[in-house]
Amino acid sequence: MTYTHLTTDELVLIESYHRNNISVLKISQYLKRSRQTIHTVVSFFKEGHTALDYYKQYKANKKRCGRRKIHLPEDQQIYIKEKVSQGWTPDVIIGRCEKTIDCSMRTLYRQFKDNLFDATTLPLKGKRKPNGHKERRGRQAFKRNIAERKTDYPQFQTEFGHLEGDTIVGVQHKSAVITLVERLTKVIITLKPEGRQAADIEKVTNQWFEVVPRNLFKSITFDCGKEFSNWKSISNQKDIAIYFADPGTPSQRALNEHSNGLLRRDGLFKSMDFNQVNQSFVSSVASKRNHIPRKSLNYRTPLEVFLSYMDEEILSNLI
Known part of the structure; x- marks a missing residue:
């Protein structure tokens, strides 16, 4: 079965069951969760905490999960800024391999998105004509067709x-x-x-x-x-x-x-x-x-x- 985190509703139910002296085994059967998961939460409640305290602790721990952001050395940042000012894009900076950059192309694009570099220098997305637009130019008869x-x-x-x-x-x-x-x-x-x-x-x-x-x-x-x-x-x-x-x-x-x-x-x-x-x-x-x-x-x-x-x-x- 795919593992999922406890929801806020489940935390409130576990707290309510615990206050009514319902056993860990019964609670796990009611919520269809493993006994160990329920036991961990109940032990937290026995220390005098509430469901809200558990949720706040969960959110704090969640922030520390995942890969840490890459911080490029100063010389690499200077090189990237110099090349971007010349019109180079992140994929060209990485792919050209003139200087080693300690991240992938996608990571470098994300750093532009996070405003670590000037994103206004990157190419803009194109424009589309509105629906129903009819081209009225270029109807000369002289042209030799493509x-x-x-x-x-x-x-x-x-x-x-x-x-x-x-x-x-x-x-x-x-x-x-x-x-x-x-x-x-x-x-x-x-x-x-x-x-x-x-x-x-x-x-x-x-x-x-x-x-x-x-x-x-x-x-x-x-x-x-x-x-x-x-x-x-x-x-x-x-x-x-x-x-x-x-x-x-x-x-x-x-x-x-x-x-x-x-x-x-x-x-x-x-x-x-x-x-x-x-x-x-x-x-x-x-x-x-x-x-x-x-x-x-x-x-x-x-x-x-x-x-x-x-x-x-x-x-x-x-x-």
């Missing part, structure tokens, strides 16, 4: 060179930054256009492709924003396939959406006017994220994985 990508590139999931793209819009929707993410390495590339019109997006994208080796990247998957309406010109001039996700389906470009959220936290805030910053600034924000190890990359940084596919001369022109 369904064609699987036919054109059967090895898409494991092949290097496929990008996901979008724009991050600044304050009052008057400025933007283009974000591109390589799917296999998760490296992020940010481009600063002069405006957010289709011509501005086309111009800066073509300029970037001028310094990229031809056919290094095979495809780009954009969302359905009108700022990408000049996609045919980019595709024809730079020999790259461009596709568009279905309206209201960010999960088809999940890596890019997640990366945009990280860039927002790292410096490309919604309240910022991107017309007031230059290419160096937006590149530095992406560079910070590219130097943070990722669990999905076996705790290597996106930059380390990206380097494994090309030499440093090509890389210097990209990031």
Whole structure:
């Protein structure tokens, strides 16, 4: 039979039976408890205590049960705070193994939950659209559907060179930054256009492709924003396939959406006017994220994985 602790009702009954001189054997039969359990409680009552005293003692003993909380050494706490300030998450700190941490990943997450470390630096949960929401954007007829990508590139999931793209819009929707993410390495590339019109997006994208080796990247998957309406010109001039996700389906470009959220936290805030910053600034924000190890990359940084596919001369022109 599964062991359970005595309830408060049972303690009151035992005290009542004891005061009426009912034997331990009878009480154990009435409550269907072992004789030893009843004997322990009755002995406590014989010392002049009450059921309330027994319950208070039980609660005090209960607090001492279980595993004691782990207190990390000061040098490990300093290391964790330093890495968290750089954008590392607890699973990356443990998995990267740069420094020995005397606890597991889950324990470290619990310490953030207990406010032993600053939990506000951890990634936030995503938002969901309300029930009945209908996407009204992205109904342009010009788009090349994402369904064609699987036919054109059967090895898409494991092949290097496929990008996901979008724009991050600044304050009052008057400025933007283009974000591109390589799917296999998760490296992020940010481009600063002069405006957010289709011509501005086309111009800066073509300029970037001028310094990229031809056919290094095979495809780009954009969302359905009108700022990408000049996609045919980019595709024809730079020999790259461009596709568009279905309206209201960010999960088809999940890596890019997640990366945009990280860039927002790292410096490309919604309240910022991107017309007031230059290419160096937006590149530095992406560079910070590219130097943070990722669990999905076996705790290597996106930059380390990206380097494994090309030499440093090509890389210097990209990031």
